Amino acid sequence: MKKIFLILSIAAILFTSCDKVDNAYPQGGNTTLEWSLYPNGDSTTYANNGLWPVFTANTNTNRNILIEDFTGHRCTFCPPAATEAKNIEQTNPGRVFSTAIHTGPDGIGDFQAVVPPTYTHDFTCPEGLEIGIYFGNDWPGTIFTGNPKGTISRIDDGNGQVTSSPGNWSNATTTALTANDLKVNIQAASNYFPSTEGYFLHTEIDVLDATLTNDLSIVVYVCEDSIIKPQKMPDGSTNSNYIHHNVMRTCIDGYAFGQTLDDAHKDSNGKYHYNYSYKLPVVYNPQNMHVLIFVRDAVTEEIYQVIEQHIQ
Amino acid sequence: MKILLLTTVIVATSYIGYSQQDDGLNITGNIESIFQYLNEDPLIDATQPDSKALINSYMNVFVTYKNFKAGMRMESYLPRIQGYPNRFDGTGLGMRYVGYTNDWVDVTIGSIYEQFGSGMALRTYEDRSLGYDNFLDGARIILRPYKGVTIKGVYGKQRLSFEEGKIVHADGIVRGIDGEVNLNSVIPNFEKSKFKVTLGGSFVSKYQKDNRQDLILPENVGVYGGRIDLRYKRFNLGGEYVVKGQDPSSDNAYIYNYGHAALINFGYSQKGLGIILSAKSVDNMSYRSDRDKDLQDVFINYLPAMNKTHTYNLVATLYPYATQPVGEIAYQAEVLYTIKRKTPLGGKYGMTLNGNFSIAYRPNQNTNGINPNDSSRVTYTSGPFDMSDSLYWRDINFSIYKKFSKKFNLKVSYFNIVLNNDVAKVTGNAHGLIKSNIGVIAAGYKINKKHSVRVELQGLFIEDDDYGNINDNGNWATAVIEYSISPGWFISIIDQYNYGNSNVNNRTHYLYGTFGYIKDATRITLGYGRQRAGLFCVGGVCRFVPASNGLTLSFTQSF
Numbered sequence: 120m121k122k123i124f125l126i127l128s129i130a131a132i133l134f135t136s137c138d139k140v141d142n143a144y145p146q147g148g149n150t151t152l153e154w155s156l157y158p159n160g161d162s163t164t165y166a167n168n169g170l171w172p173v174f175t176a177n178t179n180t181n182r183n184i185l186i187e188d189f190t191g192h193r194c195t196f197c198p199p200a201a202t203e204a205k206n207i208e209q210t211n212p213g214r215v216f217s218t219a220i221h222t223g224p225d226g227i228g229d230f231q232a233v234v235p236p237t238y239t240h241d242f243t244c245p246e247g248l249e250i251g252i253y254f255g256n257d258w259p260g261t262i263f264t265g266n267p268k269g270t271i272s273r274i275d276d277g278n279g280q281v282t283s284s285p286g287n288w289s290n291a292t293t294t295a296l297t298a299n300d301l302k303v304n305i306q307a308a309s310n311y312f313p314s315t316e317g318y319f320l321h322t323e324i325d326v327l328d329a330t331l332t333n334d335l336s337i338v339v340y341v342c343e344d345s346i347i348k349p350q351k352m353p354d355g356s357t358n359s360n361y362i363h364h365n366v367m368r369t370c371i372d373g374y375a376f377g378q379t380l381d382d383a384h385k386d387s388n389g390k391y392h393y394n395y396s397y398k399l400p401v402v403y404n405p406q407n408m409h410v411l412i413f414v415r416d417a418v419t420e421e422i423y424q425v426i427e428q429h430i431q
Numbered sequence: 432m433k434i435l436l437l438t439t440v441i442v443a444t445s446y447i448g449y450s451q452q453d454d455g456l457n458i459t460g461n462i463e464s465i466f467q468y469l470n471e472d473p474l475i476d477a478t479q480p481d482s483k484a485l486i487n488s489y490m491n492v493f494v495t496y497k498n499f500k501a502g503m504r505m506e507s508y509l510p511r512i513q514g515y516p517n518r519f520d521g522t523g524l525g526m527r528y529v530g531y532t533n534d535w536v537d538v539t540i541g542s543i544y545e546q547f548g549s550g551m552a553l554r555t556y557e558d559r560s561l562g563y564d565n566f567l568d569g570a571r572i573i574l575r576p577y578k579g580v581t582i583k584g585v586y587g588k589q590r591l592s593f594e595e596g597k598i599v600h601a602d603g604i605v606r607g608i609d610g611e612v613n614l615n616s617v618i619p620n621f622e623k624s625k626f627k628v629t630l631g632g633s634f635v636s637k638y639q640k641d642n643r644q645d646l647i648l649p650e651n652v653g654v655y656g657g658r659i660d661l662r663y664k665r666f667n668l669g670g671e672y673v674v675k676g677q678d679p680s681s682d683n684a685y686i687y688n689y690g691h692a693a694l695i696n697f698g699y700s701q702k703g704l705g706i707i708l709s710a711k712s713v714d715n716m717s718y719r720s721d722r723d724k725d726l727q728d729v730f731i732n733y734l735p736a737m738n739k740t741h742t743y744n745l746v747a748t749l750y751p752y753a754t755q756p757v758g759e760i761a762y763q764a765e766v767l768y769t770i771k772r773k774t775p776l777g778g779k780y781g782m783t784l785n786g787n788f789s790i791a792y793r794p795n796q797n798t799n800g801i802n803p804n805d806s807s808r809v810t811y812t813s814g815p816f817d818m819s820d821s822l823y824w825r826d827i828n829f830s831i832y833k834k835f836s837k838k839f840n841l842k843v844s845y846f847n848i849v850l851n852n853d854v855a856k857v858t859g860n861a862h863g864l865i866k867s868n869i870g871v872i873a874a875g876y877k878i879n880k881k882h883s884v885r886v887e888l889q890g891l892f893i894e895d896d897d898y899g900n901i902n903d904n905g906n907w908a909t910a911v912i913e914y915s916i917s918p919g920w921f922i923s924i925i926d927q928y929n930y931g932n933s934n935v936n937n938r939t940h941y942l943y944g945t946f947g948y949i950k951d952a953t954r955i956t957l958g959y960g961r962q963r964a965g966l967f968c969v970g971g972v973c974r975f976v977p978a979s980n981g982l983t984l985s986f987t988q989s990f
Contacts, residue, residue: 137651137653138677140647140649142807143646143647143806163805166645166646172645173642
């Protein structure tokens with residue numbers, strides 16, 4: 120009889136070992152988001168209203184490419200580089216995204232400086248400058264010594280360099296698109312609430328290539344498109360109605376190099392989930408705003424995938 | 432598995448010729464086939480399916496040979512008849528198992544029907560009339576190590592559906608163990624006591640992967656509880672209490688409350704008198720092996736109904752009550768008393784009186800000190816039998832049955848039913864409480880040795896709604912006449928008439944005729960006419976049956 124009760128007791132322990140959840144919300148979810156930006160309640164209401172996405176299987180098979188154009192509004196050779204980036208983007212819709220990061224190799228240089236009375240607008244942001252200094256100063260043997268330069272998904276050119284001149288961008292992009300080596304997949308969904316200027320971004324990262332052993336980070340650039348501001352042109356003139364495309368304004372979480380993908384954000388299916396809340400500054404028109412979400416290798420800096428998500 | 436089973440059945444079948452020589456072989460089973468040919472009938476919103484004809488077919492075969500057992504059920508939906516889950520289709524094996532049993536062990540692999548205690552922790556069963564089958568596909572072992580001691584263990588995935596002739600399983604895995612001890616058998620000198628005591632305990636756990644990104648879902652959800660059954664002479668008292676862990680689901684809007692359920696049954700019986708008193712308290716006890724399913728899909732447990740399953744047409748089908756697994760507190764009392772023969776009231780054959788009362792309320796959900804919007808997602812507390820004043824259901828009914836002579840008997844019944852249509856929704860034409868009074872007179876007359884006739888007259892009178900308007904579809908009347916010619920023939924006609932419908936155009940007759948023949952274990956029935964849309968419930972479990980107009984042919988055979 121004792122054996123029976125022993126068996127029953129053991130079985131009871133085994134079978135009643137049910138999970139207890141004290142905080143129903145995932146990390147990066149309820150606990151870290153700024154719910155005051157959600158005008159209709161809190162995290163529970165947000166979830167109950169079906170605003171928190173349930174991602175289905177990510178069927179994407181294409182590796183997208185990000186062109187980072189290091190530029191400046193007083194850089195005379197920069198407008199052709201911006202045109203090149205835009206042309207490559209338009210030639211490969213949905214596969215190539217470009218962003219203009221106003222930075223020199225030392226951060227703010229002559230090309231980026233605010234010089235009244237014409238160049239009064241400050242296109243720089245701390246995160247963009249941090250990136251510029253990193254690739255311009257800190258990168259061993261860097262060729263980013265002046266604008267314009269750029270990166271094509273920060274892919275190594277074979278000589279240990281991830282930055283290159285605009286003349287190389289098209290070929291480098293074509294090579295990467297042709298190889299179409301998709302190692303990381305990203306899905307995203309977002310909600311914008313005009314009354315609070317609150318933006319909620321939900322991402323899912325699926326690391327497809329198990330051989331990636333370096334740390335990976337997710338980075339989100341907040342970009343503004345179609346800003347009409349003066350730009351110094353190749354002929355030395357100033358175009359006061361120049362349209363600045365896809366200007367990087369900040370990083371959504373303040374991290375220029377993003378957040379490392381870690382187990383705390385990993386679900387039972389092995390996918391990572393990073394969620395963000397962001398208050399859009401009133402100076403921005405949400406219809407001109409989008410985010411670029413990408414995953415970078417923390418050692419090689421290569422960007423394995425990038426997607427775009429419009430704010431409104 | 433299929434090959435093993437088929438081999439078993441084929442081998443067993445090949446032994447049929449030898450069965451008289453080998454007493455160890457036993458083959459039983461049954462066949463059922465229901466065919467419908469349906470017409471359009473816009474008046475009652477009956478539609479004709481594209482295929483016009485529908486058919487459900489089943490065949491069960493159960494084989495035992497010495498210590499071995501095997502069983503299977505072939506099912507066929509080409510396509511399924513109306514009211515069955517529309518995902519049922521195709522022909523194939525819908526259930527199958529093999530097993531071995533002796534005095535102390537019973538092992539089954541395959542489709543398992545099992546119940547722990549009253550079923551509040553685990554019950555898998557088939558009710559074909561409901562299209563309900565939630566068996567566990569896996570393994571079960573039953574041990575009887577000592578006299579009076581039974582230990583059961585089950586492990587498997589539940590049947591969710593039957594598609595393209597194949598069983599479709601639920602997402603989650605179910606594990607369970609149950610132990611029961613009859614103390615009279617175990618304790619020396621207690622065996623002959625008139626005081627009988629049985630104790631039991633159940634532990635069930637389900638596993639389903641966390642499939643949401645906005646919530647951290649518990650992947651292992653357990654239900655555990657104990658029960659006791661006491662019997663002393665003519666009295667019996669039983670009780671069971673189970674607790675469920677956090678189980679956010681579509682049933683409870685993904686809250687993280689614990690669940691609990693209590694069941695108490697008291698009974699007394701002596702010749703001519705039976706009394707049953709029952710009480711049930713349920714809070715947040717919907718327990719499915721897929722948290723995202725609803726309706727009657729993949730319930731692991733069963734919450735016993737605390738209301739009488741009525742059989743008269745108007746009572747059973749217009750305002751039935753479905754058990755509320757999310758929460759209810761219910762009570763039931765039933766008294767059956769037979770007035771003795773050769774008394775002034777009892778007369779020559781005696782007279783049977785039956786009274787039944789059942790009531791169900793919403794549990795009280797205490798929110799003091801609880802922030803329902805905090806990150807715990809625990810939205811209230813509720814204790815056993817802590818009920819609110821929100822009525823879900825009330826049924827007061829009684830009947831008198833008297834046999835006046837060898838040829839004539841009469842049964843008179845009255846039912847007063849209140850149903851909260853906002854909770855246990857049965858109609859889209861009413862809000863809040865639906866109150867109805869139903870009277871039934873049923874008379875049987877045996878014309879001669881072979882011929883008999885039975886007549887039923889039923890009236891349902893619905894009370895006006897709060898605004899003084901005719902509630903739902905108003906009053907109904909039903910007349911039934913059945914004529915039997917023994918040993919095998921029978922014919923019946925039923926007419927349900929919605930004479931009180933506020934819309935004169937909808938005062939419809941639902942006339943339905945049935946003709947049938949029974950010979951030994953074979954029954955053939957042919958029916959034709961209109962059938963009203965409504966809920967069909969058995970034991971508090973219900974399915975919606977749409978309106979239909981047409982022919983139904985059914986065949987059943989047992990062997």
